[in-house]
Amino acid sequence: MITEKRCPSCGIIKHVSDFGRNRTLTDGLSFYCLACNRERNRAWYREHRRSLGKEVWDHSWIPEGFRWCPSCEQPVAHEDYTRNARTASGFGSRCRACDRAANSAGYFYGKYRLSKGQVADMRAAQGGRCAICGDPAQHLDHDHGTGATRQLLCQRCNHGLGLFRDDPALLHAAAFYVDGHRERQLLARLEETFVVRPDSESPSAEPPVGS
Missing domain, CATH: 3.40.1800.10 (His-Me finger endonucleases)
Known part of the structure; x- marks a missing residue:
């Protein structure tokens, strides 16, 4: 059983824990490492939005362990972000603080219609x-x-x-x-x-x- 694999994108030999799972490949690991795969997905997403004439945000400056929240428009630590098992990233659409505020506003409007x-x-x-x-x-x-x-x-x-x-x-x-x-x-x-x-x-x- 292999313990290491070379990523063809960055050319670095990494531990198998740095790769995702892909049962269609013989080694059961994804073709690219997780870091390169994320970067490739982000590049495809940016190009796709640009081709549709939509605004593209550059989040390359956001440090590791943080995620951009579109509601408060600032980077938020992963532990302060909502989770969603149905998304590819495992994260929700906004940070926990914004999610609480939105839920509170929704409850308030539902009760008072204001x-x-x-x-x-x-x-x-x-x-x-x-x-x-x-x-x-x-x-x-x-x-x-x-x-x-x-x-x-x-x-x-x-x-x-x-x-x-x-x-x-x-x-x-x-x-x-x-x-x-x-x-x-x-x-x-x-x-x-x-x-x-x-x-x-x-x-x-x-x-x-x-x-």
């Missing part, structure tokens, strides 16, 4: 403030019945709407309840201030000095 850019525009239009109380906005509010997005709210207002089950009648009732008790408290204070109790002395008929 892009993060649209939410940023909404935040700018509201001045970053809650649409109800004016505190710093933190949450994107939505109709719990239809799922339609509304405006940005602070945490307390957003939770408050949820606790009142998004029911305007309950919200109005709560407002009347609070106002009613405040009015009763105000009337009680006014009675204590101006109403004369039976056991107290009657106020003088004459106006106070200095009036």
